Amino acid sequence: MDRSTRPVRLADVAKAAGVSHGTASNVFSHPEIVREEVRERVKATAEAMGYAGPDPKGRLLRAGKVNAIGVATNEPLSYFFDDPFARVMMASISQACDATGAGISLVSAANSEHLAWNIQSALVDGFIVFCIEGDSRLVELARERKLPFVALDLDSENQSVAAIGVDNIAGAGLAARHLAELGHRRFAVLTLPCAEDGHGPITQAQAETSLYAGTRDRLRGYLGELSRFGIEVSQVPIYETVNDEESVWAGLDHIFAGAEKPTAILAMSDKMALHALDWLRRHDIAVPGDVSVVGFDGVPEGATSKPPLTTVAQPIAEMGHRAVKAILENDGASSRQLMPVDLVVRASSGPCPVKS
Amino acid sequence: MDRSTRPVRLADVAKAAGVSHGTASNVFSHPEIVREEVRERVKATAEAMGYAGPDPKGRLLRAGKVNAIGVATNEPLSYFFDDPFARVMMASISQACDATGAGISLVSAANSEHLAWNIQSALVDGFIVFCIEGDSRLVELARERKLPFVALDLDSENQSVAAIGVDNIAGAGLAARHLAELGHRRFAVLTLPCAEDGHGPITQAQAETSLYAGTRDRLRGYLGELSRFGIEVSQVPIYETVNDEESVWAGLDHIFAGAEKPTAILAMSDKMALHALDWLRRHDIAVPGDVSVVGFDGVPEGATSKPPLTTVAQPIAEMGHRAVKAILENDGASSRQLMPVDLVVRASSGPCPVKS
DNA sequence: ACCTATCCTTGGATCGATTCAAGAATTTGC
DNA sequence: GCAAATTCTTGAATCGATCCAAGGATAGGT
Numbered sequence: 001m002d003r004s005t006r007p008v009r010l011a012d013v014a015k016a017a018g019v020s021h022g023t024a025s026n027v028f029s030h031p032e033i034v035r036e037e038v039r040e041r042v043k044a045t046a047e048a049m050g051y052a053g054p055d056p057k058g059r060l061l062r063a064g065k066v067n068a069i070g071v072a073t074n075e076p077l078s079y080f081f082d083d084p085f086a087r088v089m090m091a092s093i094s095q096a097c098d099a100t101g102a103g104i105s106l107v108s109a110a111n112s113e114h115l116a117w118n119i120q121s122a123l124v125d126g127f128i129v130f131c132i133e134g135d136s137r138l139v140e141l142a143r144e145r146k147l148p149f150v151a152l153d154l155d156s157e158n159q160s161v162a163a164i165g166v167d168n169i170a171g172a173g174l175a176a177r178h179l180a181e182l183g184h185r186r187f188a189v190l191t192l193p194c195a196e197d198g199h200g201p202i203t204q205a206q207a208e209t210s211l212y213a214g215t216r217d218r219l220r221g222y223l224g225e226l227s228r229f230g231i232e233v234s235q236v237p238i239y240e241t242v243n244d245e246e247s248v249w250a251g252l253d254h255i256f257a258g259a260e261k262p263t264a265i266l267a268m269s270d271k272m273a274l275h276a277l278d279w280l281r282r283h284d285i286a287v288p289g290d291v292s293v294v295g296f297d298g299v300p301e302g303a304t305s306k307p308p309l310t311t312v313a314q315p316i317a318e319m320g321h322r323a324v325k326a327i328l329e330n331d332g333a334s335s336r337q338l339m340p341v342d343l344v345v346r347a348s349s350g351p352c353p354v355k356s
Numbered sequence: 357m358d359r360s361t362r363p364v365r366l367a368d369v370a371k372a373a374g375v376s377h378g379t380a381s382n383v384f385s386h387p388e389i390v391r392e393e394v395r396e397r398v399k400a401t402a403e404a405m406g407y408a409g410p411d412p413k414g415r416l417l418r419a420g421k422v423n424a425i426g427v428a429t430n431e432p433l434s435y436f437f438d439d440p441f442a443r444v445m446m447a448s449i450s451q452a453c454d455a456t457g458a459g460i461s462l463v464s465a466a467n468s469e470h471l472a473w474n475i476q477s478a479l480v481d482g483f484i485v486f487c488i489e490g491d492s493r494l495v496e497l498a499r500e501r502k503l504p505f506v507a508l509d510l511d512s513e514n515q516s517v518a519a520i521g522v523d524n525i526a527g528a529g530l531a532a533r534h535l536a537e538l539g540h541r542r543f544a545v546l547t548l549p550c551a552e553d554g555h556g557p558i559t560q561a562q563a564e565t566s567l568y569a570g571t572r573d574r575l576r577g578y579l580g581e582l583s584r585f586g587i588e589v590s591q592v593p594i595y596e597t598v599n600d601e602e603s604v605w606a607g608l609d610h611i612f613a614g615a616e617k618p619t620a621i622l623a624m625s626d627k628m629a630l631h632a633l634d635w636l637r638r639h640d641i642a643v644p645g646d647v648s649v650v651g652f653d654g655v656p657e658g659a660t661s662k663p664p665l666t667t668v669a670q671p672i673a674e675m676g677h678r679a680v681k682a683i684l685e686n687d688g689a690s691s692r693q694l695m696p697v698d699l700v701v702r703a704s705s706g707p708c709p710v711k712s
Numbered sequence: 713a714c715c716t717a718t719c720c721t722t723g724g725a726t727c728g729a730t731t732c733a734a735g736a737a738t739t740t741g742c
Numbered sequence: 743g744c745a746a747a748t749t750c751t752t753g754a755a756t757c758g759a760t761c762c763a764a765g766g767a768t769a770g771g772t
Contacts, residue, residue, distance in 0.1 A: 052502035058728025077450035094433035106460040146408040414758025
């Protein structure tokens with residue numbers, strides 16, 4: 001009867017040891033209420049039969065709680081370890097989980113079919129959804145599980161979605177004002193994706209119809225503040241990137257190919273800003289001598305880049321902690337929390353160079 | 357009957373829709389074999405009752421496969437996102453998982469009681485164990501689950517443990533020889549932990565009794581090669597660190613307090629080596645002018661540090677891929693794979709300065 | 713009409729454990 | 743020595759689904 005693998009069940013052990021499965025269960029889960037002699041006998045039998053201990057699969061069904069929270073994203077799984085923002089966020093999420101003994105399940109999928117299935121079949125007590133690029137489908141799928149749930153980012157227009165995010169408009173405004181006050185008048189904007197996998201130069205109108213509210217809000221924040229300084233925002237080149245080196249560099253190639261070269265670059269993520277610094281260094285453009293760069297996020301890499309990056313810092317650690325708290329406490333209140341952002345001025349921004 | 361939450365079961369939906377639970381199950385799992393009219397009716401009923409779809413908990417028990425692999429460590433969960441080596445390894449593990457559609461469960465625990473429980477109750481199809489610091493208890497617990505299993509590191513003496521690791525002795529030897537060939541004769545070694553939470557200066561004899569075979573082997577590799585160059589290894593200061601900035605800096609404080617200052621530092625991890633570079637810069641000690649530093653691991657940060665770090669690179673990506681493959685294929689063969697290491701010479705090592 | 717083939721639907725068995733009310737065995741009290 | 747109290751043990755019920763053999767209904771062929 002020994003097929004390739006032999007699944008020894010608790011019941012098998014019980015029978016072999018001559019006790020009921022109820023008692024056998026107690027041996028493992030409530031050893032103190034089983035007479036020592038019996039306990040030892042059952043344990044010895046289990047050992048002899050190669051029983052690996054109560055299978056969590058069975059226990060789970062009865063207990064109901066998985067004791068793990070799921071973190072879901074649209075990006076490939078490696079996003080959690082590659083992207084600086086995600087990394088910091090995950091570090092704070094994992095601290096909070098450690099404190100409560102909860103585990104973490106990373107959920108993702110390359111294609112959207114898998115995504116649906118992965119979300120639907122994830123064994124978790126709740127979801128934290130990374131919707132950095134605001135995929136509402138992801139949010140929808142997660143909500144359908146009817147588990148405790150919180151989105152990281154207030155992208156969704158749907159006010160009923162519990163979410164933790166930052167004030168993108170105000171944050172972008174801070175960045176724009178900082179540069180404008182330094183005297184800059186010729187700007188360029190590097191955006192996060194507006195459409196699925198879109199990249200290339202776009203118009204303000206196109207950006208306004210962005211699928212992703214986060215991108216849209218940051219852009220509004222930038223342009224709104226700039227126009228307050230009398231800058232003709234329709235002239236500001238806007239280049240859509242997918243937040244990677246290639247598209248950022250392509251964007252800068254494009255932006256600096258024109259006659260009116262900008263003196264200030266607004267980047268919607270630190271990652272983009274850091275790639276931009278690389279590009280500028282390779283093109284012997286001084287930062288902040290010739291061009292100032294301001295990022296968005298406040299990742300630690302920004303503090304040690306060359307030059308250190310001026311950026312709009314999100315309270316990432318605090319957001320992570322709150323997200324975990326929201327899942328674990330699940331007080332039903334689908335709260336939307338708006339966290340404050342902070343302009344961190346470092347060396348990548350400086351006064352506008354005098355006109356040559 | 358409506359307690360705080362109402363758990364709607366598939367059976368409830370089936371009854372309400374007037375079909376058997378078997379048919380209801382098919383509506384969700386094999387929609388194509390259910391007559392359309394029935395299918396729609398059941399789906400509508402489910403919707404109306406607030407049924408969230410088949411609960412994976414139930415499905416799991418029947419199906420047996422979780423479709424997730426567990427990655428376990430002794431460190432806090434945030435280790436996966438903070439430590440450079442872990443990050444690179446996790447990135448490659450997650451790539452491999454993405455390719456097969458598997459999820460990742462991070463398992464850890466602050467204290468060892470939790471550890472046991474977390475390992476025992478983790479819902480996974482197999483374990484990859486990060487035993488960078490070679491905790492054999494962790495390995496033991498994971499093996500007891502009798503799931504596919506592979507340790508990252510060949511620490512364990514137990515040859516029956518499936519493991520993927522590098523040739524620590526040979527790798528350390530490469531580093532030592534490189535420096536010796538550059539003319540260095542006064543060395544210092546920064547080790548990974550030898551005992552639980554130990555740190556401070558230790559003797560060679562103490563290090564030889566290290567709990568952790570990885571630490572021991574690297575030390576053997578270092579000292580073995582050095583003695584081949586006629587260096588009196590008993591005079592080489594060995595300082596045990598816990599792989600963080602504080603203990604590395606304390607180690608260097610101690611090492612450089614002596615009269616015979618070393619010209620070459622062998623660090624058992626890149627993380628330590630990078631902290632050492634920071635310390636040296638702060639003390640205005642030129643690298644490699646006054647002191648050469650060689651790390652171990654080959655993390656990407658080493659390529660961009662100041663100066664770029666000479667190191668013994670592990671094929672981290674390849675190891676991650678193989679680990680996942682080993683779990684998913686689980687061909688029973690508890691193989692021990694020894695991966696080759698590679699000396700990567702960058703700017704942190706140079707000729708020994710002429711004696712002053 | 714009757715028989716057969718097709719297509720759904722049914723209900724029971726199963727996955728692997730936990731829990732609990734009730735019963736058996738042992739000990740204690742008088 | 744018998745009833746009561748105590749302590750374990752038992753076996754059935756449950757968790758939430760999937761699977762499968764068997765049966766029912768419908769349609770088509772003659």
